[in-house]
Amino acid sequence: MSLGDRQVVIAPETKADASARAPVERSLIGEHPTVVKLRTLVERVAATDATVLITGESGTGKEVVARTTHSLSARRNRAFVPVNCAAIPHELLESEMFGHERGAFTGAAGPRHGLFSTADGGTIFLDEIGEMPLQLQAKLLRVLEDGIVRPVGSDRASKIDARVIAASNSDLAAGVKKGSFREDLFYRLQVVPIAIAPLRERRSDIPLLVEYFLERMHARLPGRHWTVSQAAMVSLWSYDWPGNVRELENMVERLVIMCEGDVIDAALLPPGIVATTRASENHVPATLEEGGVNLNAMVRELEGRMINEALRQTGGNKQAAARLLGLKRTTFSAKLRRCGVIAPAGSNWNDES
Ligand SMILES: Nc1ncnc2c1ncn2[C@@H]1O[C@H](COP(=O)(O)OP(=O)(O)OP(=O)(O)O)[C@@H](O)[C@H]1O
Numbered sequence: 001m002s003l004g005d006r007q008v009v010i011a012p013e014t015k016a017d018a019s020a021r022a023p024v025e026r027s028l029i030g031e032h033p034t035v036v037k038l039r040t041l042v043e044r045v046a047a048t049d050a051t052v053l054i055t056g057e058s059g060t061g062k063e064v065v066a067r068t069t070h071s072l073s074a075r076r077n078r079a080f081v082p083v084n085c086a087a088i089p090h091e092l093l094e095s096e097m098f099g100h101e102r103g104a105f106t107g108a109a110g111p112r113h114g115l116f117s118t119a120d121g122g123t124i125f126l127d128e129i130g131e132m133p134l135q136l137q138a139k140l141l142r143v144l145e146d147g148i149v150r151p152v153g154s155d156r157a158s159k160i161d162a163r164v165i166a167a168s169n170s171d172l173a174a175g176v177k178k179g180s181f182r183e184d185l186f187y188r189l190q191v192v193p194i195a196i197a198p199l200r201e202r203r204s205d206i207p208l209l210v211e212y213f214l215e216r217m218h219a220r221l222p223g224r225h226w227t228v229s230q231a232a233m234v235s236l237w238s239y240d241w242p243g244n245v246r247e248l249e250n251m252v253e254r255l256v257i258m259c260e261g262d263v264i265d266a267a268l269l270p271p272g273i274v275a276t277t278r279a280s281e282n283h284v285p286a287t288l289e290e291g292g293v294n295l296n297a298m299v300r301e302l303e304g305r306m307i308n309e310a311l312r313q314t315g316g317n318k319q320a321a322a323r324l325l326g327l328k329r330t331t332f333s334a335k336l337r338r339c340g341v342i343a344p345a346g347s348n349w350n351d352e353s
């Protein structure tokens with residue numbers, strides 16, 4: 001490649017480069033296409049100082065994404081400062097973020113640095129940003145515009161270089177419509193928007209995540225190893241996980257504690273999880289509803305459901321799943337890819353199983 005008269009040589013990746021990239025695979029587990037894309041995006045934004053807005057339901061991994069972005073960035077050796085905007089009382093949030101002067105308000109006995117100062121040179125993670133009061137949103141917008149922070153009750157202002165990553169599990173666009181979130185701040189935050197899919201939309205990652213959490217439990221309790229029976233995995237796959245990855249993580253921990261031997265069986269699962277396995281079995285109506293139906297969408301939905309079901313019943317064995325559906329192996333694989341149900345590499349859900 002030539003840039004004017006200078007030659008730019010792109011060197012092949014060294015082992016050191018590869019190991020510097022390793023954390024993204026180790027901390028953000030998943031092989032579903034949406035997670036693979038997410039990792040690529042995280043790696044790309046980590047190389048910049050752009051403001052990022054991460055959205056996703058509770059427990060989908062917003063903080064994992066924020067921390068991974070920081071740890072892959074040039075700021076990795078400086079502070080990562082999480083601020084939960086919902087947990088700090090509104091009247092204290094401004095001074096927590098920007099600091100305050102002595103006597104700025106009742107109880108402010110001495111001057112104090114804010115979390116933005118702590119994050120100078122590093123990253124500040126503004127979690128649950130939708131809960132930030134409107135008046136403070138205006139101040140944050142100014143800080144994002146010029147990087148200048150003014151402590152409460154002070155006329156001294158200082159320049160701070162903190163990379164801002166924000167997250168929300170509520171619909172900020174709806175907040176803008178309702179008037180509870182500033183539109184200008186909304187656009188300023190989402191220079192790079194990162195949306196994380198709920199776990200029920202990437203079920204093929206469930207076995208991989210279970211394996212990952214079991215390995216972590218093994219590291220905490222060396223000498224013990226667990227496997228999950230096929231019947232239990234069938235139920236874990238089918239459940240909708242409203243609490244997403246966090247709920248799955250807690251469930252694995254609970255199952256390990258309850259498990260007496262080394263096989264986690266379906267009998268250990270709480271009734272709620274086993275019940276959804278049965279409830280999910282027949283959704284597509286057999287009668288033509290008033291006003292008609294979208295047949296193509298229904299057929300696609302049925303196909304996806306049957307593929308999931310066949311994989312569940314066979315513990316992820318694609319050959320057996322194809323046989324159950326009366327499909328050729330290649331047709332089954334093509335349908336799998338179309339439905340976004342892709343077996344994680346390196347697991348026993350792979351092509352050879
Ligand atoms: N892709 C993933 N790989 C490994 N662990 C994950 C992944 N996603 C989430 N987790 C784990 O799930 C738990 C919840 O993740 P995290 O705290 O990042 O979610 P969140 O979206 O910030 O949730 P909340 O909205 O409730 O704050 C954490 O313990 C985290 O380690």
Ligand SMILES: [Mg+2]
Nearest residue numbers: 059062063127
């Ligand atoms: Mg969080």
